[in-house]
Amino acid sequence: MSMSKTKVLIAGAGPTGLTLALWLTRLGVPVRIFDKAAAPGETSRALAVQARTLEFHRQIGIVDDVLAAGVRLERLTLHTPAGVAARLPLSDFGRGISLYSFAFALPQDIHERVLITHLERAGVEVERGTELVAFQDKGEAVIATLSRDGRPETVSAAYLAGCDGARSAVRHGLNIGFPGGTYEQSFYVADVKGSGEITPNGMDTTISSYG
Numbered sequence: 001m002s003m004s005k006t007k008v009l010i011a012g013a014g015p016t017g018l019t020l021a022l023w024l025t026r027l028g029v030p031v032r033i034f035d036k037a038a039a040p041g042e043t044s045r046a047l048a049v050q051a052r053t054l055e056f057h058r059q060i061g062i063v064d065d066v067l068a069a070g071v072r073l074e075r076l077t078l079h080t081p082a083g084v085a086a087r088l089p090l091s092d093f094g095r096g097i098s099l100y101s102f103a104f105a106l107p108q109d110i111h112e113r114v115l116i117t118h119l120e121r122a123g124v125e126v127e128r129g130t131e132l133v134a135f136q137d138k139g140e141a142v143i144a145t146l147s148r149d150g151r152p153e154t155v156s157a158a159y160l161a162g163c164d165g166a167r168s169a170v171r172h173g174l175n176i177g178f179p180g181g182t183y184e185q186s187f188y189v190a191d192v193k194g195s196g197e198i199t200p201n202g203m204d205t206t207i208s209s210y211g
């Protein structure tokens, strides 16, 4: 089996891996980024984008595209059966603290697409259908075994970045814990298109799938 070499090998092409790949590429560090999934995610997941994230995006020259892809939230209005209980202005609540003083929403799949587009413009393609199956820290290098559509490949890297999510193979391989708890309840999240109006008795909506 042949062994290829890279400076930084990034396992996982979610927002963490994609952002790391973009930053390192901007700094002139050679990277390879791969993901076991055959294609990028297609669901909204993390919707709110913090001002600090936008500040980092500005530093790598992608903030305008990110802002153009999302929605600035003007206000939050709390309705009760008795009427409007509260209005919370969100359009400039961080004035004087950040250039991005507003609440901002961008579905994670669209956010990832913006990151991927910029990464591709910088000459880096995410290697899809490629899974990290094992790795060994040899001191001067990390030797990683990847499986690409079932075909094994060995890569020698100066660094292996574990951006492989909640069940991270990198974290398990290094025996790094993941402290925290799990809620007993089940929660459901759905991407939907809604129509109708909010009435004093609740929300009168018809719902169709988002897409």
Ligand SMILES: Cc1cc2nc3c(=O)[nH]c(=O)nc-3n(C[C@H](O)[C@H](O)[C@H](O)COP(=O)(O)OP(=O)(O)OC[C@H]3O[C@@H](n4cnc5c(N)ncnc54)[C@H](O)[C@@H]3O)c2cc1C
Binding pocket: 011, 012, 013, 014, 015, 016, 017, 034, 035, 036, 037, 044, 045, 046, 047, 048, 108, 130, 131, 132, 133, 163, 164, 165, 166, 167, 168, 169, 189
């Ligand atoms: C339904 C849902 C709703 C959510 N809502 C919110 C929200 O409202 N706000 C919020 O902040 N967060 C939310 N999250 C969490 C948010 O999506 C995650 O925090 C975020 O995706 C983490 O990004 P990441 O890049 O670290 O990991 P991930 O997005 O999980 O990406 C990890 C990537 O690594 C890949 N991978 C895993 N193992 C391997 C391997 N061995 N080899 C190669 N590739 C591998 C995976 O395919 C994946 O693409 C939600 C998540 C879900 C599922």
